[in-house]
Amino acid sequence: xxxxxxxxxxxxxxxxxxxxxxxxxxxxxxxxxxxxxxxxxxxxxxxxxxxxxxxxxxxxxxxxxxxxxxxxxxxxxxxxxxxxxxxxxxxxxxxxxxxxxx
Numbered sequence: 001x002x003x004x005x006x007x008x009x010x011x012x013x014x015x016x017x018x019x020x021x022x023x024x025x026x027x028x029x030x031x032x033x034x035x036x037x038x039x040x041x042x043x044x045x046x047x048x049x050x051x052x053x054x055x056x057x058x059x060x061x062x063x064x065x066x067x068x069x070x071x072x073x074x075x076x077x078x079x080x081x082x083x084x085x086x087x088x089x090x091x092x093x094x095x096x097x098x099x100x101x102x
Contacts (some may be wrong), residue, residue: 001032001035001036001039001040003025004021004025004032005047008048008051009051009055012048012051012052012055012072012073012074013052013071013072013073013074014074015074018032018033018044018045021044032044049084049088050088052073052074052084053084053085053088053089055073056069056073056081056085056093057089057096059072059073060093060096060097060101061101066078066081066082066093066094069081069093070082081093
């Protein structure tokens, strides 16, 4: 599990499915899913979502565009990224940038 977490932190835009990670580690998808819940208290999908949100917060400090950040986080459209950011953070990325990074 630690190997996956480290690799995903290095590249939060990686879109490997849980099944692909399981195959790479030679374990079943179900076993890997259980490890995520047991060790982290959340599913693989939830952990990836939170990782991307936190990585996006850091990326917003760099001054890059929302679209660039969205693509780096593995989203195919900026609007999908903005919806995720608003759902988790309560603000759009631009609102966050204006309010929190003054």
